[in-house]
Amino acid sequence: MYGLGLLKGLGVSLKRFWMPKITQKYPEVQPDLPQRSKGSFKYDKDTCTSCELCSMACPNGVIKVEWHKDESGKKRLDRYRMNLGHCLFCGLCVEACPTTPKSIDFKTDFALGCWRKEDIYRIWTKSYPAAEAVAPVMAPAATGSPAAAGSAGGASGSTGVASGAPEGGN
Amino acid sequence: MVGFLTTIFNWAQGILGLPATSLADALPWWDILWAFIYFVGAVILLIINVIMLIWIERRAAGFFQERVGPNRVGPLGLLQTVNDTIKLLGKEWIMPAAADKLIYLIAPLLIVTISVTMYGLLPYGPGITPVTLNVGILFFLAISSVNTLSVLMAGWGSNNKYSLLGGMRTVAQIISYEIPMALSIIGIVMITGSLDLGTIASSQAHVWNVFIQPVAFVIFVISALAELTKSPFDMTEAEQEFVAGYHTEYSGIRFTLFFMGEYANLFSMSALGVVLFFGGANGPFLPPWVWFIGKTYVFILFMLWIRWTFLRIRVDKMMKFNWKVLIPISLANLLLTGVGIKIWQAATGAIKW
Numbered sequence: 001m002y003g004l005g006l007l008k009g010l011g012v013s014l015k016r017f018w019m020p021k022i023t024q025k026y027p028e029v030q031p032d033l034p035q036r037s038k039g040s041f042k043y044d045k046d047t048c049t050s051c052e053l054c055s056m057a058c059p060n061g062v063i064k065v066e067w068h069k070d071e072s073g074k075k076r077l078d079r080y081r082m083n084l085g086h087c088l089f090c091g092l093c094v095e096a097c098p099t100t101p102k103s104i105d106f107k108t109d110f111a112l113g114c115w116r117k118e119d120i121y122r123i124w125t126k127s128y129p130a131a132e133a134v135a136p137v138m139a140p141a142a143t144g145s146p147a148a149a150g151s152a153g154g155a156s157g158s159t160g161v162a163s164g165a166p167e168g169g170n
Numbered sequence: 171m172v173g174f175l176t177t178i179f180n181w182a183q184g185i186l187g188l189p190a191t192s193l194a195d196a197l198p199w200w201d202i203l204w205a206f207i208y209f210v211g212a213v214i215l216l217i218i219n220v221i222m223l224i225w226i227e228r229r230a231a232g233f234f235q236e237r238v239g240p241n242r243v244g245p246l247g248l249l250q251t252v253n254d255t256i257k258l259l260g261k262e263w264i265m266p267a268a269a270d271k272l273i274y275l276i277a278p279l280l281i282v283t284i285s286v287t288m289y290g291l292l293p294y295g296p297g298i299t300p301v302t303l304n305v306g307i308l309f310f311l312a313i314s315s316v317n318t319l320s321v322l323m324a325g326w327g328s329n330n331k332y333s334l335l336g337g338m339r340t341v342a343q344i345i346s347y348e349i350p351m352a353l354s355i356i357g358i359v360m361i362t363g364s365l366d367l368g369t370i371a372s373s374q375a376h377v378w379n380v381f382i383q384p385v386a387f388v389i390f391v392i393s394a395l396a397e398l399t400k401s402p403f404d405m406t407e408a409e410q411e412f413v414a415g416y417h418t419e420y421s422g423i424r425f426t427l428f429f430m431g432e433y434a435n436l437f438s439m440s441a442l443g444v445v446l447f448f449g450g451a452n453g454p455f456l457p458p459w460v461w462f463i464g465k466t467y468v469f470i471l472f473m474l475w476i477r478w479t480f481l482r483i484r485v486d487k488m489m490k491f492n493w494k495v496l497i498p499i500s501l502a503n504l505l506l507t508g509v510g511i512k513i514w515q516a517a518t519g520a521i522k523w
Contacts, residue, residue, distance in 0.1 A: 006480070013234050013479040023238045 038089045039110035043080055045126045048103035050075040057096035060086040063104075082122040084112060208300035212289040216282075216434050223433045224251045226467070227474060234478040261422040266329055269419070274327030278424040280320035281431035287313050288438040293368040295451040295458030306367040307359065310442060311352060314397065317435065318344045321406065321416050324428070328419035336415025339485060340399060340406040346492045347396035347403075353500035354386040354393070357507040358446050367442075371450020380447040385503045387447050389496055394439045395476060396488070398432075402480035403488060440469040 024031055033039070050067040066079040089106075097104050114120055225240070225248055232239025240247035265274060290300040291310050303309050318341050325337020359365055361382060362373045380387045396403040407415030417428045444450060444465045453461035483491070515521045 009479050010475065013475065016236055017230075017233045017475075019236055021233070021238045022236050023232075025238075025241075 033108040033110070035108075036106070037108050037110070038091060038106045039108045040084070040106075040112055041082060041122060042105055042107040043082075043122070043124050044101070044103045045077055045080060045124050047099050047101065048077055048080065049099060050077045051098060053096040053098060054093035054104050057092040059090065059092065060088060062087045063093060076128070077126045079126070080124045083120065084122060085117075085120040208290060209286070212286050212300060216286060216289050216430075216437075219437045220430045220433045221251045221255075223437060223470065224254075224429075226470070227433070230471065230474045231478055234475070255426060258426045259423055261425075263424070264419075264421045266419050268329045270327040270329065272327075273323045274419075275424075277320045277324035277327055278420065278427035278431070280323065281317060282427050282434070284313055284316050284320065285431050285434035285438065289434070291367065292438065292441045292462075293371050293445060293450055294462050296368070296372065298459060299368050302368060303366065305365045307355060307365050307370070307442075307446075310367070311348070311355070314435070314439070315344065315348055317431075320431075324420070325416040328416070330419050332412035332414070332418045333416050336406050336408075336412045336418070340416065343399065343403060343405055343488065344397055346489060347393040347496075350389050350492065350496040350500045351393035351397060353497070353504055354383075354389040355446060357383050357386045357504055360504075360507055360511060367445050367450075371445045371452065374449035375452050378447060378449045383447070383503070383507065385499065386507075389500050389503070390443060390446065391473070391476070392496065393492075394443060395473065396492070398436055398439055398473075400436070400473065401477045402483050404482055405485055405488065408482060436470060436473065437466065440473060441466045443469050 050065055052065050055061075055063040055065050062083050064079075064081045064083075065077070066081070067075045067077050070076050091106065093104050094102060094106060228250070229239040229247070231237075240250040243249040243253045265271070288310060291303065291306055291313075293299040293302075321340045321344075322337045325333040325335075325340070328334070358370060358379055361379070362370045364370060364373070395401075399406040407417070412418065417425055420428060441462070444462065448465050448469070450465075451458035451462040453465075456464075512521070
């Protein structure tokens with residue numbers, strides 16, 4: 001019959017009227033995102049080896065890793081900084097990370113809006129306990145060159161300050 | 171609202187202990203005052219209706235599309251329209267440099283004036299018709315087609331190609347669809363034997379006209395949608411073709427007035443449909459004006475249901491549909507109605523062959 005399609009269409013839209021709505025009431029009800037959805041980043045500064053592979057893999061230069069070497073020549077992390085304003089969320093840094101579990105990984109927290117420009121940076125700083133910080137300083141002190149102490153701990157300001165105290169004690 | 175005012179007025183009369191006639195005799199400007207009260211009542215009704223209608227439209231649109239619609243401002247989003255209106259009132263008035271200034275400024279005022287006039291004609295219930303005219307329906311149709319003029323004025327005055335094209339299309343569309351609408355109404359008038367809206371409404375106390383004149387009802391709904399320039403006949407402001415049709419160049423309060431006029435017309439056209447086909451204010455238990463408003467809102471929801479289901483049809487197909495389908499059908503319906511009335515009169519013995 002001519003015009004039957006119109007009635008069918010009316011039926012479809014009427015059915016839609018009573019169906020449950022797909023809109024999520026966002027701030028009240030948080031969305032149930034899949035496990036692998038790409039939101040913000042989580043970073044584990046304790047498993048990170050400061051290898052900088054993530055920083056090298058990043059196409060936009062988002063990641064900056066600051067580190068210093070301890071007395072055994074091992075890289076020690078000072079600061080891990082991400083400028084999310086330049087981030088593509090491509091995930092190449094996550095792919096490049098050699099540690100298991102990944103030191104840098106995605107989390108499902110997607111609410112990245114911020115009011116101030118400086119809030120767009122994600123910064124993780126690692127500070128070391130005093131005893132550990134003393135150790136690299138004590139070695140140059142034993143050799144008797146106070147200037148070397150400053151250059152050894154120069155990577156991080158806190159280390160430099162910590163290095164001064166034991167010297168004065170001596 | 172008018173009923174409410176009437177009640178207050180009657181109560182005041184009772185307090186004063188004066189019959190209405192003596193008061194009217196005592197005060198020569200009584201008619202003017204009464205007209206003013208009716209005018210204020212109609213305007214208040216219009217504003218409340220428009221606020222409700224925009225909310226209903228947006229909510230219903232959301233529901234038809236599996237969304238929820240505006241639900242943030244106020245309970246259930248009821249204050250969303252108020253919010254939007256305040257926003258619109260605060261906007262800058264921008265007038266095109268090459269606009270035809272007088273016409274450009276008058277057009278939005280005219281559309282609201284016409285809406286208020288139409289609100290004044292509707293029978294909200296027995297005794298609460300602001301203006302009772304014995305040619306009410308004729309006047310209603312005449313006034314509602316003046317809408318075309320305001321749309322054309324806006325389109326012409328804006329000096330914008332989109333506005334002008336939108337305005338021209340509207341004129342073609344509304345004038346064409348006036349004919350099947352009037353023809354579908356004539357059937358009702360023939361059955362009722364009156365052009366007065368109140369009489370037409372009260373004559374359906376037992377059987378609604380929609381059961382007597384189903385074809386006329388379908389024609390009425392289609393041409394009412396075209397008259398209101400609602401989808402599937404929203405060629406006037408086809409967003410993909412013209413930016414917004416005739417009100418492209420309007421901003422701020424003038425745009426608000428156009429918007430208000432559009433929704434006010436939606437209410438008055440639906441109210442006309444209720445008066446003609448659904449028994450007007452007749453109904454048990456509840457007061458008549460509640461029945462009237464309730465039926466009108468159900469009718470509006472029906473229109474919205476159609477609106478959010480069908481796609482816009484092409485301009486030439488719309489005109490072809492009108493002239494080649496609707497008008498012949500409505501003429502045939504009119505003929506059958508005439509024959510039916512004569513047969514009914516013969517069967518009941520009202521006329522002798």
